[in-house]
Amino acid sequence: MNQPTPSTPVFASKNITNGVRAGILQTRAGIVHTPTFMPDGTRGAVKSLSPQQVTDTGVQVVLANTYHLHMQPGEKAIKKLGGLHAFANRKGPMLTDSGGFQVFSLSHINKITEEGVTFKNPSNGDQIFLSPEKSIQIQMDLGADIMVAFDDVTALDTKGRNRTLEAFQRTHRWLERSLSEFKRLTKYMTANERPLLFGVVQGGLDKGLRKKSLELVQQTAVDGIAIGGLSVGESREEMYDILSFLAPYYDPERPHFLLGVGTPPDLRFGIQHGIDMFDCVLPTRNARHGFAWITGDKKLQLTNTKFATDTKAIDPDCDCYTCQQGFSRGFLRHQFKVGEPLAGSLVSIHNIRYLERLCEGYRN
């Protein structure tokens, strides 16, 4: 399994300036221009937005959560409904995560063994088993264009180097198993038919482990490098320190995906340190709470009383549907105050577009 890179190059990039690069990622569902922000369609849909509204913001890839879709309605149901794209009515590329992050952050875990993780379904108490092979099988049934290998994210809730070391080591043994299963399931697919697989770099805040983890991932045939275990509670300085440290070591021939990061300053820092892809629930979750990003990476809390009769758009310089149609801050504040879901939809459109514009700014 230790071929250095896949035989068909799926990614090409050129350096722009100061660590920033613009790239093109080929997926079976279409080309993706990087850097790019990918909103989270957790349960098959970006919350409160139609697929058309999502596409109109300039989104190129939509992420869906393996964990949530496995629980409900199940990958077999989605397969019967024609796969994730038909299910979610999404024409372009879709990425699924491995489920690892949710298993470790949302579930009551019963047992972690070398084989995999047994945990409780929080909604009905059922025992569920997830392993590297199982995660790949689920993502394959879902029909993702980009998959992520199942990782041991135990580093989430541990400070000690020993536990981080164990999670790191297991993540790499699991990556080999993920690759084997992926290879088995894609054996009869052509280069144009097969999905892509990304491996995950762990290692917590330990630079030595991070470097080693990156090297190990890059020694495998994965199509892309995902940076996991950041933006999970550490300080911004700590995250930036790791991102700065890793920047020189990335394989330039493959895309670099920073998991779970979605504020404008973090995107800028990531892009300036070799990151090509980002995903996060924040732009839409914040939007539903009346929080918008505006030019200069400033924050606007639209529920504030001072906006009650403000006729301005959220951001007069923005080209999103919400701002271009002239929905006023006063109208949005009112809709939030009376609990109308339209407000969250309209600000979600704005916040996603804000991040897409940010990425476009670096690409062009």
Place this chain on the structure above:
Amino acid sequence: MNQPTPSTPVFASKNITNGVRAGILQTRAGIVHTPTFMPDGTRGAVKSLSPQQVTDTGVQVVLANTYHLHMQPGEKAIKKLGGLHAFANRKGPMLTDSGGFQVFSLSHINKITEEGVTFKNPSNGDQIFLSPEKSIQIQMDLGADIMVAFDDVTALDTKGRNRTLEAFQRTHRWLERSLSEFKRLTKYMTANERPLLFGVVQGGLDKGLRKKSLELVQQTAVDGIAIGGLSVGESREEMYDILSFLAPYYDPERPHFLLGVGTPPDLRFGIQHGIDMFDCVLPTRNARHGFAWITGDKKLQLTNTKFATDTKAIDPDCDCYTCQQGFSRGFLRHQFKVGEPLAGSLVSIHNIRYLERLCEGYRN
């Protein structure tokens, strides 16, 4: 005030067959082809839909609730934000109701006098006073294109003829006051600038009172006739009985608006008995609970287990966005099950479109 009809005709219609007619209503915000269904944008927006999504269903008029907007954010705030159209980002005609129905159905009423109604704001306990003049003033501040005169809807919660009689009589004295206030506030407007005013026919299930009420309304200079006090708890047979009874007596030169009716069978019955306009929250409220109308006026409860892997659109014969894009019943069921608001939006689009197509069917 007792001119029989307004000087400029705002409505023209031709009979099609069996009591059905097709009409054109001129409003200052554009022409409305009747019969037509008008969804309720209770608090300034049709729940969970963008104005664009509403327009795309073929909706010509959006209704907004005077009562709700008076409470929050207040008509003065909306006026500062440019009026209802700018506020709600609505290009076409908007109708406001009088607030009467909500005062009598939602509020704790402290006092009904000849002058008006004093009631408690349910959200903060404030005393609020609403009268015919006040209702017209609010609707004028909101900037509605079509207004409705404030009526005494006490008939809602009374069975006795005496109370019905009192409400009926007061409704007509109040209509005169509404007309005076309307005339005062529109004095300097040209025919193209002024909004329209509809008067409300009451009389409960008493045919004698209904006929008298209709005659009294039609003796005034109102631009349209609204039928109130139906679809408020009586049986469908009772409502149909009143609608059949009233049909021969309507002034054919003015539009007839049946308040609060929104199921396909009721729309058909109304249209076949001279009704031109309908409004209701049902199509969108039902949609948010997973209930859809499909061809043949059949009902589909999308949360039903049997739809879990159903790949069909809600209604393969429907031309709405949701059905045309191929969102499957299985996907919608899943979205309802996991509580995603997108499901309610997508089915709202379908249900509104269903009623608009029904109306188009009679018009063409």
